[in-house]
Amino acid sequence: MCRRIAVLAAAGAVATAVVVAPAAHAEGRGDIRVTRTVVNGGSNVIVGVTNVKKFTIAMTIKDNSGVKRVHSVSAFNRTNGYGPVDHLGTSCKKVSTTTSVCTATMQIDPAWIDSYGSGNEGWDANAVAGTWRVDATVAANDGDYWISDAIGLFKVKRAATLTTDATPEPVRKGGTLTVTGKLSRANWTDLKYHAFTKQVVKLQYKKPGGAYSTVKTATTDSRGHLRATVKATASGSWRWAFLGTTTTMKVVSTGDAVTVK
Known part of the structure; x- marks a missing residue:
């Protein structure tokens, strides 16, 4: 030491x-x-x-x-x-x-x-x-x-990255929207980003011009992946938000805008 x-x-x-x-x-x-x-x-x-x-x-x-x-x-x-x-x-x-x-x-x-x-x-x-x-x-x-x-x-x-992808786009009103993502964090041994597993992450939604609010949570799997399904009721943007830990930064993904028809 x-x-x-x-x-x-x-x-x-x-x-x-x-x-x-x-x-x-x-x-x-x-x-x-x-x-x-x-x-x-x-x-x-x-x-x-x-x-x-x-x-x-x-x-x-x-x-x-x-x-x-x-x-x-x-x-x-x-x-x-x-x-x-x-x-x-x-x-x-x-x-x-x-x-x-x-x-x-x-x-x-x-x-x-x-x-x-x-x-x-x-x-x-x-x-x-x-x-x-x-x-x-x-x-x-x-x-x-x-x-x-x-x-x-x-x-x-440690720095972290977080992605969001909502499908299908567009989605019919009342249909099922699937929101996926991946949480990764820096590894200083090999200087690459690796999956951050078993972490609770918030799924958030906002209407155009509004503010994000949490809809539900999901936990990252063994590959850092996230997945949640929601009922499509109105157009808006979806994102994942991770609060961080004592050793890993908090991170919010870019929002994915979805049109409901």
């Missing part, structure tokens, strides 16, 4: 932050503290199988003498310690004599997630997904420093 540590140097740029999680454990000297942390603008970090995912870690730091720098910052899965993440740089903006906001830019490349832990027995690249934490070491102008653990919590999730 290993962690990838990213060392940060302070510069100047604008960042925003919101309260996330206080440090679970910290040590150091003096009154310098990280008081706020926001990761990826408060959103989950979604990683697919091709594109490199970049995200930010913005930290509000306070000390009575002013903030000098961020010595280091790291992010990793809080359960197993895996952190296949690269640091691309950091920047800080002084917002008062005592406070600065420092923003680190990070990236996860799905192409090297599997190789990251390949030397560990029983390694599963997909175990990277889940709740991650942020640690940082910060320094003040008067020599104060603080090693802050778990200053922020966020989720890294």
Whole structure:
């Protein structure tokens, strides 16, 4: 088990932050503290199988003498310690004599997630997904420093895809409409999308100009497939909606418009 540590140097740029999680454990000297942390603008970090995912870690730091720098910052899965993440740089903006906001830019490349832990027995690249934490070491102008653990919590999730196909099109009024689909999610071992099985997915309908509402649910089979039948009463659009899990993103398919004659 290993962690990838990213060392940060302070510069100047604008960042925003919101309260996330206080440090679970910290040590150091003096009154310098990280008081706020926001990761990826408060959103989950979604990683697919091709594109490199970049995200930010913005930290509000306070000390009575002013903030000098961020010595280091790291992010990793809080359960197993895996952190296949690269640091691309950091920047800080002084917002008062005592406070600065420092923003680190990070990236996860799905192409090297599997190789990251390949030397560990029983390694599963997909175990990277889940709740991650942020640690940082910060320094003040008067020599104060603080090693802050778990200053922020966020989720890294596997990307997902979802399709919808409603048939027949058009359909006679009162006839049976069959709506199928497939739910898949990213696999970081072979960098392909695989069927996501045994998942409950909502079938939703809306009239032209209206809003989607759930009609029924279905569960994905061993190939990730979905199937439901409904009575055709009026023209409109049909779609599948998946709420996601702690390790997989939520996803909604494109609607399939069906005319009822």
